[in-house]
Amino acid sequence: MKEQYLHYLWESKRLPLQKLTLVDGGPLIILDFGKLNHDTGPDIFNAKLYLEELTWSGNVEMHVNSSDWYKHGHQNDPSYDNVVLHVVYNYDEAVFVKGRELPTLELKDVLDLEHYKNYQHVFKKDENLPCQKELENNKLLVFQQVSVAFAHRFNRKIEELKSVFKLAKNDYKQVLHYLLFQSFGGRVNKLPFQQLAQLLPYQLLLREAWDIQRLEAVMLGAAGLLQEANNHPYTDELKKHWHFLQKKYGIAMMDASAWRFSGVRPSSFPNLKIIQLAHFIVQWKYEVVPFQANNLEVLRRKFNDNISAFWEYHYSFKSTTLKKHETQLSEKAQNIIFINAFALFFWFRGKQKGNDGDLQLAMDILLSLPPEENTILDKWQKRGVDMENAFDTQALLEQNQFFCSDRKCLHCKIGNFILSNKA
Structure with missing residues (x-):
C-alpha cells in the first residue's frame, strides 16, 4: 500500500x-x-x-x-x-x-480491492509511461494536463520570488532585475548571478548606465572576476572604473570561486554573460511598461549592442582564442530570457495584484515564442506529443520533472483517466 x-x-x-x-x-x-x-x-x-x-x-x-x-x-x-x-x-x-x-x-x-489491483498494474514502475497510448490518441486530455503542468511550474516558481519581493520592499522592478540576472546565469551559474543581483540593485546600475564601460566594470568587479584580468588597455580601464565605483558605492565583492566554468560551454562563460547583460541593461534601462508580447522584436533589438572587440577573442580573462567568435546573445538564448525573466515576471505581478492582464501577457509571450529544444523535450516529441510554442515546452518540462519522473500519476489528469477507465 x-x-x-x-x-x-x-x-x-x-x-x-x-x-x-x-x-x-x-x-x-x-x-x-x-x-x-x-x-x-x-x-x-x-x-x-x-x-x-x-x-x-x-x-x-x-x-x-x-x-x-x-x-x-x-x-x-x-x-x-x-x-x-x-x-x-x-x-x-x-x-x-x-x-x-x-x-x-x-x-x-x-x-475497493479490484480498484487497488488496477492501480498497481497501471502504475507499476518500469521504463515506459503507462499513459503512452493516451498521449498518442487523446489530444484533448493531453492539452488539459499540459495546462495543469504549466500552472504548476509558474506558480511554483513565483513562490520562490515572494521572499525576493519582500526584501525589495515590494519593488516589482527589483524582482524583474533578479529574474533577469538569474536567467542569464542559466542552470549552472544561476546562484552566483542571483547573488550579483542582490549586490547590485537596479537603481545603482541605472545610475551608471550612461557609460557602458562603467557598467561593465561595476558588474565584473562586484562578481570578483575583474581581478583575474591580465594587463590590457581594455581591462586596465575597467579596473580604474571599478576601484572608483567600489569606493563610491561601498560595494562588496564576490569570491571568484563562486562562478563555475567547468561543464559550461565557452559561449556561456560568466564573464561574457555579464558583458552581454550589461549591454542589454544600457539599451533597455528597465523600461518595463509599456510592453507588448507582439512587440518582442523591439526588445530583441536591445540585445544587439556593439560589444568591445576584446570579447571577440576572449570568453573569459584567463583564455584567448585564435578564431574570432560571436559576442552577441543568440536568438535562442534571447528566448530563454523572455521565458525565464519577462514571462515569469508578468505572471508573478499578475498573481500578486490579481491582474488578469499581466497573466495574459505572460501567456502571450510564451505562445509567441518557438518551442525550446533539449533531450527531455525530444523524448516527448517521440512519444507523439505536439509542441507548438514555449508554453507547451515549459509545461512538458514540468510534467517530466514533477509528475512523470516520480510517477505521480494520481495527481495527473491522464493518470486519473486511465485508472477510472480500468476500474
Missing part, C-alpha cells in the same frame, strides 16, 4: 461514504474534503467533518500504518496539533495529540 494512493482516494472522493466509521465505532461524515497539501505539514488542509457528535474543521493526516505518526516525528511538530482526523490503511497503534486520542479512520476493510 502506498500513502499516495490514500491521498488519491480522499481527493477523488472514492470512498464508501455511507459506511465510514472510526476505529472506536463512532460515525464519521465528511462534510468537506478540504484541499490536498503538496508542501510540508498535514496532508489535507481545512476539512470539515462530523464526528464525536460535533462538527470539526481542521486538518487530516494520512499514513499506511497509524504508528507512522510517531515514526515520522509528528508528535514533535506543532503544525500537526490541529489535525482532527487520522486516516490510515492499517490501525496498529493509538495516536495521542496533547493527551487526547486522535480520531482514526481505518480503510483496510472498506477499500
Whole structure:
C-alpha cells in the first residue's frame, strides 16, 4: 500500500461514504474534503467533518500504518496539533495529540480491492509511461494536463520570488532585475548571478548606465572576476572604473570561486554573460511598461549592442582564442530570457495584484515564442506529443520533472483517466 494512493482516494472522493466509521465505532461524515497539501505539514488542509457528535474543521493526516505518526516525528511538530482526523490503511497503534486520542479512520476493510489491483498494474514502475497510448490518441486530455503542468511550474516558481519581493520592499522592478540576472546565469551559474543581483540593485546600475564601460566594470568587479584580468588597455580601464565605483558605492565583492566554468560551454562563460547583460541593461534601462508580447522584436533589438572587440577573442580573462567568435546573445538564448525573466515576471505581478492582464501577457509571450529544444523535450516529441510554442515546452518540462519522473500519476489528469477507465 502506498500513502499516495490514500491521498488519491480522499481527493477523488472514492470512498464508501455511507459506511465510514472510526476505529472506536463512532460515525464519521465528511462534510468537506478540504484541499490536498503538496508542501510540508498535514496532508489535507481545512476539512470539515462530523464526528464525536460535533462538527470539526481542521486538518487530516494520512499514513499506511497509524504508528507512522510517531515514526515520522509528528508528535514533535506543532503544525500537526490541529489535525482532527487520522486516516490510515492499517490501525496498529493509538495516536495521542496533547493527551487526547486522535480520531482514526481505518480503510483496510472498506477499500475497493479490484480498484487497488488496477492501480498497481497501471502504475507499476518500469521504463515506459503507462499513459503512452493516451498521449498518442487523446489530444484533448493531453492539452488539459499540459495546462495543469504549466500552472504548476509558474506558480511554483513565483513562490520562490515572494521572499525576493519582500526584501525589495515590494519593488516589482527589483524582482524583474533578479529574474533577469538569474536567467542569464542559466542552470549552472544561476546562484552566483542571483547573488550579483542582490549586490547590485537596479537603481545603482541605472545610475551608471550612461557609460557602458562603467557598467561593465561595476558588474565584473562586484562578481570578483575583474581581478583575474591580465594587463590590457581594455581591462586596465575597467579596473580604474571599478576601484572608483567600489569606493563610491561601498560595494562588496564576490569570491571568484563562486562562478563555475567547468561543464559550461565557452559561449556561456560568466564573464561574457555579464558583458552581454550589461549591454542589454544600457539599451533597455528597465523600461518595463509599456510592453507588448507582439512587440518582442523591439526588445530583441536591445540585445544587439556593439560589444568591445576584446570579447571577440576572449570568453573569459584567463583564455584567448585564435578564431574570432560571436559576442552577441543568440536568438535562442534571447528566448530563454523572455521565458525565464519577462514571462515569469508578468505572471508573478499578475498573481500578486490579481491582474488578469499581466497573466495574459505572460501567456502571450510564451505562445509567441518557438518551442525550446533539449533531450527531455525530444523524448516527448517521440512519444507523439505536439509542441507548438514555449508554453507547451515549459509545461512538458514540468510534467517530466514533477509528475512523470516520480510517477505521480494520481495527481495527473491522464493518470486519473486511465485508472477510472480500468476500474
